[in-house]
Amino acid sequence: MAQQAQEKYEDSYLYKIRHSAAHVMAQAVLEIFPDGKPTIGPPVENGFYYDFDLPRNLTPEDLEQIEKRMRQIVQGKHDFKKTVISAEEAKKIFVDQPYKLELIEGLEKGGLDEYGNPLNEKPEISIYQQDTFTDVCRGPHVANTKEIKPDAFKLMSVAGAYWRGDENNKQLQRLYGTAWENKKQLEEYLHQLEEAKKRDHRKLGKELEIFTFDEEVGPGLPLWLPNGGIVIEELERLAKETEEQAGYLRVKTPSVTKEDLLLRSGHLPYYAESMYPPMELEGVKYYAKPMNCPMHHKIFGSKGRSYRDLPIRLAEYGLCYRYEKSGELFGLMRVRSMQMNDAHIYVAEDQFEKEFLGVTDLYLKYFSLFGIEKYVMRFSKHGKSGLGKKYVDNERLWIKTEEMVRRAMINGNIPFVEVEDEAAFYGPKIDVQIWSAIGREFTLATNQVDFAQPARFDLKFTNRDGHDEMPLCIHRAPLSTHERMIGFLLEHYAGAFPVWLSPEQARVISITDEQNEYAESIARELRANGIRASADVSSQRMNAKIRNAQVMKIPYMIVVGKNEMEAGQVSLRVRDGSQQNGFALGEFIAKAKDRISRRTAEL
RNA sequence: GCCGACGUAGCUCAAUCGGCAGAGCGCCCGCCUUGUAAGCGGGCGGUUACGAGUUCGAUUCUCGUCGUCGGCUCCA
Numbered sequence: 197m198a199q200q201a202q203e204k205y206e207d208s209y210l211y212k213i214r215h216s217a218a219h220v221m222a223q224a225v226l227e228i229f230p231d232g233k234p235t236i237g238p239p240v241e242n243g244f245y246y247d248f249d250l251p252r253n254l255t256p257e258d259l260e261q262i263e264k265r266m267r268q269i270v271q272g273k274h275d276f277k278k279t280v281i282s283a284e285e286a287k288k289i290f291v292d293q294p295y296k297l298e299l300i301e302g303l304e305k306g307g308l309d310e311y312g313n314p315l316n317e318k319p320e321i322s323i324y325q326q327d328t329f330t331d332v333c334r335g336p337h338v339a340n341t342k343e344i345k346p347d348a349f350k351l352m353s354v355a356g357a358y359w360r361g362d363e364n365n366k367q368l369q370r371l372y373g374t375a376w377e378n379k380k381q382l383e384e385y386l387h388q389l390e391e392a393k394k395r396d397h398r399k400l401g402k403e404l405e406i407f408t409f410d411e412e413v414g415p416g417l418p419l420w421l422p423n424g425g426i427v428i429e430e431l432e433r434l435a436k437e438t439e440e441q442a443g444y445l446r447v448k449t450p451s452v453t454k455e456d457l458l459l460r461s462g463h464l465p466y467y468a469e470s471m472y473p474p475m476e477l478e479g480v481k482y483y484a485k486p487m488n489c490p491m492h493h494k495i496f497g498s499k500g501r502s503y504r505d506l507p508i509r510l511a512e513y514g515l516c517y518r519y520e521k522s523g524e525l526f527g528l529m530r531v532r533s534m535q536m537n538d539a540h541i542y543v544a545e546d547q548f549e550k551e552f553l554g555v556t557d558l559y560l561k562y563f564s565l566f567g568i569e570k571y572v573m574r575f576s577k578h579g580k581s582g583l584g585k586k587y588v589d590n591e592r593l594w595i596k597t598e599e600m601v602r603r604a605m606i607n608g609n610i611p612f613v614e615v616e617d618e619a620a621f622y623g624p625k626i627d628v629q630i631w632s633a634i635g636r637e638f639t640l641a642t643n644q645v646d647f648a649q650p651a652r653f654d655l656k657f658t659n660r661d662g663h664d665e666m667p668l669c670i671h672r673a674p675l676s677t678h679e680r681m682i683g684f685l686l687e688h689y690a691g692a693f694p695v696w697l698s699p700e701q702a703r704v705i706s707i708t709d710e711q712n713e714y715a716e717s718i719a720r721e722l723r724a725n726g727i728r729a730s731a732d733v734s735s736q737r738m739n740a741k742i743r744n745a746q747v748m749k750i751p752y753m754i755v756v757g758k759n760e761m762e763a764g765q766v767s768l769r770v771r772d773g774s775q776q777n778g779f780a781l782g783e784f785i786a787k788a789k790d791r792i793s794r795r796t797a798e799l
Numbered sequence: 800g801c802c803g804a805c806g807u808a809g810c811u812c813a814a815u816c817g818g819c820a821g822a823g824c825g826c827c828c829g830c831c832u833u834g835u836a837a838g839c840g841g842g843c844g845g846u847u848a849c850g851a852g853u854u855c856g857a858u859u860c861u862c863g864u865c866g867u868c869g870g871c872u873c874c875a
Binding site (some may be wrong): 222245253254255256306315320352353354355356357358361362363367368370372402403409411415462464466467470488489498520522523524525526529530600619620621622639644671707709710734735737738739740741742744745747753755757758759767769771773775777 | 802810829833834835836839866869872874
């Protein structure tokens with residue numbers, strides 16, 4: 197999570213500790229499995245891992261034993277010794293270590309790093325030794341194992357991981373650990389993990405009755421409960437208002453489509469494996485639609501278009517279905533049915549930059565609305581080796597459109613990072629990476645250029661000279677999908693939504709039965725004013741009613757007892773625990789309506 | 800899909816060595832009439848995910864299926 201600012205992680209002391217802890221772990225593992233083959237073991241965020249090829253699978257008991265042995269090793273106070281050697285010498289040392297030999301060859305010949313990625317220059321080969329363990333490694337390490345405190349590291353989990361990240365390669369066993377400078381830091385980190393669990397959207401979604409999954413319905417197919425339905429409605433209202441002002445037009449398209457459409461769009465050959473299999477009707481194959489774009493292209497093409505009509509912005513909260521592999525599903529973040537905040541913008545080439553930046557503006561507006569402060573714009577480009585496979589085979593247009601995106605981002609003064617080989621098959625894109633409050637990173641908004649589909653669909657408009665011209669298409673989804681967005685918002689707000697998004701905005705609480713009718717009448721008046729409210733007239737004590745409302749994170753509690761009823765007033769308790777007595781109802785209504793209409797996080 | 804762990808009431812969890820499946824919350828009924836985070840009593844609620852196997856006997860051991868979780872891979 198939080199690394200010290202400024203200093204690069206690779207240069208930090210913590211990095212050395214973790215890197216060294218990985219070597220100590222490898223020593224411990226190889227003592228238990230002398231025939232095991234070590235591969236690589238780098239530091240990662242918050243810790244380190246080491247991948248092994250072992251004769252059997254590790255058990256939780258093994259982890260305990262390994263951790264115990266690691267404590268003994270570090271307390272042996274062994275120096276880390278670095279030696280620079282030639283490739284020949286290295287190969288002799290690691291003669292019976294196939295993975296190490298492959299690494300050495302990579303370093304020697306191609307200049308490949310430990311992940312198999314190309315390096316700029318041919319690196320020197322060095323080995324590090326501590327106690328009985330020797331590893332090919334560029335370092336750096338701490339000077340002595342005593343710097344790894346026996347009470348400041350912990351083995352976390354074991355998982356499968358493919359050699360060099362390629363699922364066609366052998367699956368190795370990856371052992372994850374966390375390591376810190378001292379015991380206090382470790383405890384803080386473990387505490388942070390506990391806190392993070394409380395904000396997990398899966399837990400909050402259940403507690404706040406936002407969504408549920410049912411085995412019988414199917415994995416990755418969320419059922420939105422009434423409270424979730426409200427959040428969805430509010431997000432759609434936000435999108436609709438925003439898009440109306442930005443000149444978008446709303447369309448609606450069906451959930452299934454003939455095979456022909458997806459063949460034409462080019463999706464089928466690329467993504468057949470991650471789509472629901474087809475259903476056959478009257479000899480024709482139909483698919484659940486995995487995205488909306490082909491249908492929007494059809495709408496664009498449904499009549500003649502003039503340059504005067506452009507840009508044309510077609511928006512739809514379309515429900516799409518994708519067959520995500522079972523192991524990839526994750527709460528609401530990765531699902532098989534999703535409602536996308538989708539739109540396709542058709543532009544002439546000279547309109548591209550303005551429209552592209554217009555979309556980026558939209559993100560930034562939304563980010564500020566949701567208080568998202570940390571984000572990174574990732575400019576994803578094609579990879580040359582994927583042309584004709586992962587990517588449409590037209591290098592000239594790739595280079596051209598990538599330059600257009602780069603120029604737009606620079607002219608728009610928007611910071612971004614360039615990433616090779618992560619584009620969509622039809623063009624370069626900007627993905628926005630953000631971090632939830634529990635430090636989970638994922639991609640929300642996306643903004644993609646498409647030069648391929650307009651050609652495949654033969655899209656055209658009549659230009660100023662009376663000739664046909666092909667538009668470019670911008671795919672965009674600033675609010676991502678309802679699923680991912682709401683999952684994110686749950687974590688981000690820890691379930692305490694701003695008033696406008698709260699499923700229940702106010703709960704009226706009567707102190708005794710005498711006030712039940714008064715409470716009901718207040719709730720009715722609130723609802724008449726567009727505030728989502730209910731009255732709790734159950735037989736519970738006031739304290740219990742308040743607790744229930746707090747647990748559901750309802751922003752406003754209107755408490756009414758004898759005094760309030762006689763004075764025709766209310767007592768306001770806010771979710772943050774503050775309270776104000778002798779409130780006129782009209783005053784509260786004005787306050788709530790103000791918060792709602794401004795969509796502010798303020799209570 | 801792959802590796803590993805897990806699956807007990809609506810929810811959160813317990814159940815010794817293989818020996819009658821339990822608690823709190825929620826829900827229903829009753830009592831209490833209450834002043835800013837849980838008032839009291841009673842009741843209902845279970846094919847221990849599903850299916851086989853071992854056993855006199857399986858929540859417990861074995862196998863398979865389904866689902867969830869931690870990762871890997873993937874994400875138009």
